[in-house]
Amino acid sequence: MHIPDGFLSTPVWAALDAVAAPVVGFVARRAQRGFDESKAPLLGVMGAFVFAAQMINFPVGAGTSGHLVGGALLACTLGPVAASVVMTAILAIQALVFQDGGVLALGANVLNMAVVGVLAGYLPYHLWGRGRGRRAAIFAGGALSVLASAVLALAELLISGVRMPGPALSVSLGLFVISALLEGAITMTVVSALEGIQPGFVRQPSTGRSFAMTALGIAAVLLAAGGVVFASTSPDGIEQLAIQAGIHKPLAGYGGGAGLAGIALLYVVCLAAGRVTRKRST
Amino acid sequence: MRHTAVEEWSRGASPLHRLNPVAKLFPLAVFLAALATAHRELPPLGIGLGLLLVTGILAARLPVLGVMLRGGVVLPFSGVFALVSWLAGDPVRAIELVLKSYLSALAVLLVVATTPVPALLHSLERLGVPAFLLTVAQFLYRYLFVISGEAYDMRTAAAARGGLTFRAASGALAVLFARSYSRAGQVHRAMLARGFTGRFVPMSPPRLTAVDLLFATLAAVAVIVLRVAVERLA
Amino acid sequence: MAPVIEVRGLRYRYEDGTEALKGVDFRLQAGESVAVFGANGSGKSTFALHLNGLLSGDGSISVCGIEVNRKTAAMVRRKVGLVFQESDTQLFMPTVIEDVAFGLLNQGMAPEVARERAGIALDQAGMSGAAHKAPYHLSAGEKKRVAIAGILTLEPEVLVLDEPTTFLDPPGQRALASLLCNLPQAKIVITHDTQFALAVCTRAVFFEDGVVTGEGTVREIADRFRWASPAC
Numbered sequence: 148m149h150i151p152d153g154f155l156s157t158p159v160w161a162a163l164d165a166v167a168a169p170v171v172g173f174v175a176r177r178a179q180r181g182f183d184e185s186k187a188p189l190l191g192v193m194g195a196f197v198f199a200a201q202m203i204n205f206p207v208g209a210g211t212s213g214h215l216v217g218g219a220l221l222a223c224t225l226g227p228v229a230a231s232v233v234m235t236a237i238l239a240i241q242a243l244v245f246q247d248g249g250v251l252a253l254g255a256n257v258l259n260m261a262v263v264g265v266l267a268g269y270l271p272y273h274l275w276g277r278g279r280g281r282r283a284a285i286f287a288g289g290a291l292s293v294l295a296s297a298v299l300a301l302a303e304l305l306i307s308g309v310r311m312p313g314p315a316l317s318v319s320l321g322l323f324v325i326s327a328l329l330e331g332a333i334t335m336t337v338v339s340a341l342e343g344i345q346p347g348f349v350r351q352p353s354t355g356r357s358f359a360m361t362a363l364g365i366a367a368v369l370l371a372a373g374g375v376v377f378a379s380t381s382p383d384g385i386e387q388l389a390i391q392a393g394i395h396k397p398l399a400g401y402g403g404g405a406g407l408a409g410i411a412l413l414y415v416v417c418l419a420a421g422r423v424t425r426k427r428s429t
Numbered sequence: 430m431r432h433t434a435v436e437e438w439s440r441g442a443s444p445l446h447r448l449n450p451v452a453k454l455f456p457l458a459v460f461l462a463a464l465a466t467a468h469r470e471l472p473p474l475g476i477g478l479g480l481l482l483v484t485g486i487l488a489a490r491l492p493v494l495g496v497m498l499r500g501g502v503v504l505p506f507s508g509v510f511a512l513v514s515w516l517a518g519d520p521v522r523a524i525e526l527v528l529k530s531y532l533s534a535l536a537v538l539l540v541v542a543t544t545p546v547p548a549l550l551h552s553l554e555r556l557g558v559p560a561f562l563l564t565v566a567q568f569l570y571r572y573l574f575v576i577s578g579e580a581y582d583m584r585t586a587a588a589a590r591g592g593l594t595f596r597a598a599s600g601a602l603a604v605l606f607a608r609s610y611s612r613a614g615q616v617h618r619a620m621l622a623r624g625f626t627g628r629f630v631p632m633s634p635p636r637l638t639a640v641d642l643l644f645a646t647l648a649a650v651a652v653i654v655l656r657v658a659v660e661r662l663a
Numbered sequence: 664m665a666p667v668i669e670v671r672g673l674r675y676r677y678e679d680g681t682e683a684l685k686g687v688d689f690r691l692q693a694g695e696s697v698a699v700f701g702a703n704g705s706g707k708s709t710f711a712l713h714l715n716g717l718l719s720g721d722g723s724i725s726v727c728g729i730e731v732n733r734k735t736a737a738m739v740r741r742k743v744g745l746v747f748q749e750s751d752t753q754l755f756m757p758t759v760i761e762d763v764a765f766g767l768l769n770q771g772m773a774p775e776v777a778r779e780r781a782g783i784a785l786d787q788a789g790m791s792g793a794a795h796k797a798p799y800h801l802s803a804g805e806k807k808r809v810a811i812a813g814i815l816t817l818e819p820e821v822l823v824l825d826e827p828t829t830f831l832d833p834p835g836q837r838a839l840a841s842l843l844c845n846l847p848q849a850k851i852v853i854t855h856d857t858q859f860a861l862a863v864c865t866r867a868v869f870f871e872d873g874v875v876t877g878e879g880t881v882r883e884i885a886d887r888f889r890w891a892s893p894a895c
Binding site for chain 2: 712737740751756758761765777795796798813
């Protein structure tokens with residue numbers, strides 16, 4: 148789900164932009180590997196592929212059809228780091244050229260879809276992609292990538308105070324689940340077809356280095372979630388979320404100053420985390 | 430697949446087109462931030478900002494109705510949320526969602542409709558966006574229409590045969606993937622053939638002239654003055 | 664006089680094991696234009712990719728006296744200008760001027776000088792108005808002209824063109840033929856188009872299943888291997 152501008156409250160979009168910037172910087176450096184930019188054309192062309200792939204309709208029955216989102220597919224063919232860069236480039240082009248997703252909201256959309264979405268898409272494959280549950284792992288990856296990014300987007304909207312009464316929420320979640328299952332199915336069948344053309348396209352899930360990526364991904368999610376919660380100066384949104392989630396104790400007593408301090412702290416922590424992990428990987 | 434309308438608009442020659450992209454991005458950021466942080470007097474602010482944008486569209490010698498309609502791509506999405514908000518008893522939020530999302534999209538559209546995408550992406554490097562990411566985006570955009578064209582042909586051929594089954598669609602995507610991957614390999618060879626060393630050597634970015642700085646300042650000031658005035662006068 | 668290109672016993676095998684070239688011998692003299700005919704899959708394009716070191720097989724290739732291997736590849740690529748069949752592969756930069764300047768910038772030329780040289784090359788190709796266009800907006804003939812401009816600006820000694828008339832309409836083909844005839848460089852033109860070859864080249868070789876099975880004038884080879892366009 149591409150969040151347009153005007154939906155997220157200022158603390159939310161600002162905090163997420165502040166978190167996304169160093170994360171994107173880190174991922175871009177990792178993908179580039181030192182001074183070699185020769186992978187850029189491959190990543191760019193595969194990004195164009197994902198765009199173009201939206202034109203191929205997958206019939207789902209009852210006259211409706213869906214299309215590939217692509218995060219999980221990219222992750223198990225190009226690797227999660229490259230996939231993240233490609234998805235970021237896609238989101239940037241979508242926001243600027245097609246006004247699909249806001250510009251201030253890019254940080255949020257990038258974190259949701261290009262970071263969390265890609266990592267969630269890769270994780271099952273990383274864990275179970277070698278054994279007999281391979282196809283199931285790929286299916287799970289596709290489904291999780293869509294589900295994770297959609298749920299995160301929904302949470303950001305709720306915290307921003309966008310109204311989502313019970314029935315609307317249920318319908319949204321229902322749609323997310325259907326999209327997730329569809330993405331899982333499409334990713335799984337396309338990967339199978341790819342292996343039929345050339346087995347080398349789908350890479351073996353690697354060990355070691357991607358663990359750092361996984362850890363970073365989880366950290367990014369926690370930081371983003373934490374940042375959004377602590378930086379938000381609209382207690383109503385939190386209460387709304389809490390009430391809808393069944394927790395009735397409203398969080399009380401924090402104001403705008405604390406929010407800004409939270410954003411600043413968050414930015415520093417992310418920058419530091421980015422520098423530390425870069426030193427470890429070089 | 431035909432080029433988008435935005436592509437054609439961006440190849441114009443108005444004064445707005447000739448400005449340095451950075452001179453357009455700065456007031457855009459101010460515009461978006463001013464709109465996003467506004468919570469009071471939204472209707473008059475919206476009208477004021479809308480008029481500013483229409484002035485820009487006219488100065489860019491672009492079709493006003495066409496551009497304003499194109500900016501409406503965001504409306505189905507925000508419209509649904511606005512409706513839900515309205516029905517949930519929050520009409521203020523509903524208006525806010527529609528107004529802000531539309532005007533923001535229109536502002537971005539105005540900038541992109543007066544700046545060719547390659548130039549726009551190059552200018553983002555000056556603003557700190559990682560060069561590698563921008564290079565990827567450049568290649569993405571370069572081959573977007575080429576590969577979309579291939580997908581379009583596949584779809585047309587499939588339609589002639591009565592549409593694709595789920596399985597056949599997967600096969601089509603896999604073929605498109607393989608072709609794209611192979612094309613990337615050929616591009617790499619073509620790069621090596623002309624001496625690519627692993628680094629893209631940039632051409633020098635366009636200079637910021639006095640006109641650029643003047644425009645950027647005036648446009649940003651106009652937005653801020655508008656916002657302050659609307660809130661004061663109300 | 665020493666040949667500009669000399670190939671001896673070139674063999675090449677793809678990763679999947681198929682032998683694409685099975686011992687090719689070939690010679691190109693300075694200033695001459697040679698047409699390369701042969702069925703699809705006979706090894707013509709694979710052969711071309713060896714001439715600037717993009718592929719490396721067994722046997723020997725020397726370009727302007729330099730033996731082609733991994734270490735000399737960069738130097739050889741300055742001597743041999745390869746024009747790929749697909750212009751969308753050749754023109755990979757976002758705008759025309761950036762593409763024409765690409766090779767110059769890689770050679771270490773200062774950006775301002777490279778821009779100027781690229782501008783001159785575009786003028787000579789009759790494409791000066793297209794400098795800031797995206798390649799996607801050009802016609803097939805225009806793309807081919809830009810592609811050649813991008814190669815000529817590097818001042819190679821040999822031009823290798825892989826099926827340059829594909830996608831070109833007759834006026835485009837005539838314009839290309841006339842352009843090539845006026846260039847002093849030695850040329851290798853891989854083509855199916857006998858008429859085009861007659862206009863541009865003096866000599867021809869015939870590729871068949873990974874080896875050269877015939878050599879002579881364009882007319883002789885076309886007749887011997889019945890390589891003219893169909894007529895009912």
